[in-house]
Amino acid sequence: MFTGIIETLGIVKDLKKDNDNLHITVSSNITHELKIDQSVSHNGVCLTVVAIQNDEYTVTAIRETIEKTNLGEWQVGDCINLERAMKLGDRLDGHIVQGHVDQTGICQSVEEANGSWYFTFEYDKGLSNITIEKGSITVNGVSLTVVNSKEKEFSVAIIPYTFEHTNFKTFKPGTKVNLEFDVVGKYVSRLYSLRS
Template sequence: MFTGIIETLGTVVKIEKEQTNIHYYIKSEISNTLKIDQSVSHNGVCLTVVDFEDSNTIHKVTAIEETLQKSNIGHLAVGDYVNIERCMVANGRFDGHVVQGHVDQIATCISKEDLNGSWLFTFQYDASTNNVTVEKGSIAVNGISLTVVNAQKDRFSVAIIPYTIAHTNLQQVTVGSTVNLEFDIIGKYVARLLGNR
C-alpha cells in the first residue's frame, strides 16, 4: 500500500522489450536502497524490482501486457521522469490517502492553466468505466495523491502548488499527455455496493 506522497523522481535510462513484456531501467536517488522483489510505485503502478545495474544506482522493473494495457507505462521513453514511492511503513504518517498501486484507467490532460503561483490541470477520462470523482475527494494522478476540484462525469481538475510541480513528473505533463488514474478506494467500494442494489 502507498500514500501518494512521491519520494523522488527517477529517470528512465534504458528500455528493453522481451516478448510482450517491457523492462525499464530507472535511475533514482533511492535505487540503491531498494531490494530485489520489493514493490515500488512507478507513476502509480506497483512494479517489482527484479535487478540492478551500475553499482545498484539503477533498478530494473518489468511491465507485463496487462499493466501496459491499463496504464501509460508503455508510453515511457528514455529520459522521461518517473514518480517513485516505496510502500508505506506500518508506523509511518499517513500524509496522502490509501493508494494501492493498481491503476484503474488513463486520462488525457485537456487543460493546463498557469495561475501565477499555481497550476490548474484538467484531465478527461472514459466515463463508461463508471469510475467517479467527488468534489474535494482524493485521486491519484501518476501516483500523486491530489485533491479533486470541479468534479464532473468524465473529467476533473486538480490545483498544483510549485513544490509538487518541482518534485513530480507533472512538470512534463502538457495538453495531450496521458496520466495514470487510481480512483479513491472508498468511492470504488461504495459505487460497487450501490450498483449491486
C-alpha cells in the same frame, strides 16, 4: 500500499520487450536503498524490483499493466514519479493508494494561477470510475484533491513544491496519465451498481 506522496523522480534508462512483458530500467537517487523483490510505485504503478546495478534498477510490467497504464508510451529519458511502499506505522500524509491504476486520463489543460497551477483531466466514464468534489484522486502516483468534479472530467490544483518535485512540470494538453480513483469511492460505486 502507498500514500501518494512522491519521494523522488527517476529517469527511464532502458526499455526491453520480452514477449508480452516490458523490462524497465530506471536511474534514481534511491536505488542504493532498494532491494530485489521490493515494491515501488512508478507514476502510480506498483512494480517489483527484479535487478539492481549501481544507480540503476529494473522492474518488469506484464501485458495487462501495460494496457491499463501509460507504460507502453514511455521512452528512454522520460522522468517518472517514484514512491516506495509505506512502512507499517508511518504517517499517512496523502491517502490510501494501492498502486493499481484503474485507467488512463488525458490532460486537457494547464492553467497558471498566481503561483499555483490547475490541471484538468478527462477520462473514459464507461469504466464506472467516479470523482467527487474535494475527494481524493491519484494522478501518476501523486495524491491530490479533486476540484471541479464532472461526469468524465476533473481538475486538481498543484502547489509550487508539487510542481517542481514531480513530473507534473512536464504535462501539457494531450499528456496521458495514470489514474487511480479513491478506493472508498470504488467500493461505493460497485455496491451501488449491484443494487441496481
